[in-house]
Amino acid sequence: MTTNLTSAQAAPAPHLAPTTSPISYDDTQRANELLGSISRVFDQRIVGQHALRTALVTSLLASGHVLLESVPGLAKTLSAQTLAASVGGSFHRIQCTPDLMPNDIIGTQIYNYATGEFSTQLGPVHANLVLLDEINRSSAKTQSAMLEAMQEKQTSIGGEVFKLPKPFMVLATQNPIEEEGTYVLPEAQMDRFLMKEVLTYPAPDDEVDILQRMASGALTAPLTTQPIALADVEFLQKLVDKVYVDTSIKQYIVAIINTTRGGGPRPLPGLNQHVRVGASPRGSIALMRVAQALALQSGRSYVVPDDVKALRHAVLRHRIVRTYDALANNVPPESLIDAVFAAVPSP
Known part of the structure; x- marks a missing residue:
């Protein structure tokens, strides 16, 4: 990861360290191997955007949600998909629109005429990693349904509570330059995002690398690194x-x-x-x-x-x-x- 420090940098303040390390040497080594696997997946799919990588992985480790803001085309969606591919969990993408209803996200009850009973169909928010594309295009009513999922890690359908899978992480994107047909996110929901990362354009050398990888098919080639398991994610958390x-x-x-x-x-x-x-x-x-x-x-x-x-x-x-x-x-x-x-x- 880009946040790794050398041994000379790693211990600048010994007075801040505990007398006995709370993490064993073996656990530290295992954590480094798992983080290395995630990093190699990002290296294959994403060019540059090191701040974005750090924000996504840090949010995952800290059990938080992240809001990504930038103009279109800066790999927000691709980065979310790459993070999901690196951890091997279930991944759902929700394209937010003004007519998106809460039931479209959390799920609904369906009546079966043959049996005369209701059955519950869980919505796409019931996944380990959920991408809310252009979250500011969904109405306040829909955003409030997401607020419960983000904070309480559960949804309510027909008076019944359904726990979300573990780990659970929301990656939301928004475009700051288009205001037509958008809704401002309420402060209460903004505060529930662990981080808000603002993306910038790639450097010219990185953009040349993107074109070369696209031409060679490297960006869409099958991953050569095995994703880590969900149990590994919980171990890191x-x-x-x-x-x-x-x-x-x-x-x-x-x-x-x-x-x-x-x-x-x-x-x-x-x-x-x-x-x-x-x-x-x-x-x-x-x-x-x-x-x-x-x-x-x-x-x-x-x-x-x-x-x-x-x-x-x-x-x-x-x-x-x-x-x-x-x-x-x-x-x-x-x-x-x-x-x-x-x-x-x-x-």
Whole structure:
């Protein structure tokens, strides 16, 4: 993975490490092998887009959902399919449209005239990985049905509750340049995405590589790497839970989140002119979970400040509500996040 660090970089803060490693050497080696398999699948299917790869794998390890935003054609759908192919789980793609109804996603009850009984037909959300293509084209009613699935890991059909499979992950995409026929995602649902990754155009060399692979058929060739099993994914997720987070790191995370709200140890003067609502406690949890997942990918059993900083934009850009003045002056959320991190001293 692109987040792997060298041994010289891997232990910059021994005071943050526990006295006894919570993860055994054998488990660490097994985790590296599994992450290597996922990485090789991405290498065969995706050119460049390293930030996207990191966001997808980190979200999977942290048991979270990810929102992907970009103009069309930047491999959002292909990356979601590649992640599903790398873990061998069930994968369903849902193309969101304004007339999509909740029952089209979660499932419905069907009456059998022959038996005179109802049977339940589960919808496409009942899969390990679910791709919601252009989620902002679905109505608020449909989005609310997805909210229950994302947060509660279950659906309700005809008064009966159906648990979603484990692991369960939603990968949603949205196109920021087309507004006709779209619905703004409610803040409550945005906050339930662990990360929001904004994709950029590939570098010229990467784009040449894409054309060469397309011409040779390499992008559509059968995968040469065996996918890891669902049990392996759950193993990795449990290892993330074991990654040690020192109290000073937790205090650092809380200080960052409080600074986005106008407080913190070193409040930013004039922040309320740009930020109307700061990040919620769910933002604190997301920063810690992502940091734990990044530490595991780096071969460490404990979190360092760089793990908290690495994906700060993806974790916080959709949790900060900007003021009208900030929107009018096109103040990017990333610059506000950088200012917050610059104001809070690292442990």
